[in-house]
Amino acid sequence: MGNKRRRFPEFEVRNLTRQVVLAHKVYLAFSFWKRLKGLLGRRSFSPGEGLLLKPCAAVHSWFLFFPFDAIFLDEGLVVVHIIEEMPPFRCSPVIREAQAVLELPAGSVRNSGTRVGDQLAFSYSCGGGFTSWVEEF
Numbered sequence: 401m402g403n404k405r406r407r408f409p410e411f412e413v414r415n416l417t418r419q420v421v422l423a424h425k426v427y428l429a430f431s432f433w434k435r436l437k438g439l440l441g442r443r444s445f446s447p448g449e450g451l452l453l454k455p456c457a458a459v460h461s462w463f464l465f466f467p468f469d470a471i472f473l474d475e476g477l478v479v480v481h482i483i484e485e486m487p488p489f490r491c492s493p494v495i496r497e498a499q500a501v502l503e504l505p506a507g508s509v510r511n512s513g514t515r516v517g518d519q520l521a522f523s524y525s526c527g528g529g530f531t532s533w534v535e536e537f
Contacts, residue, residue: 411523423448453500468485468505470486481498
């Protein structure tokens, strides 16, 4: 039956508190292997991209050669901890209340004004406009 390509949902993350989009192309890392790989093998992190790791309460930047921002989220997608411009070859502390971590290009937190306590939400689409907001896991 023809050359029909499978479409995967595209995710966008918005800071509802600050009314700003943090990333319009968020990749999901919900399996052990995808979380393990994370950003490894990438040379950079493009503006507008993000990586959501779940479950996750700590991250590392071993073998990465660029800094990134890490936003730690609870089960309700409330920001519980932030690391701005995490340098290469470092480990974050374990954030007990975190259920997930959103990794973004360095400077994203500063540029958006994101703070601990802010409410985030994810929307997704399989083509066309974004159709649904998810405010918890």
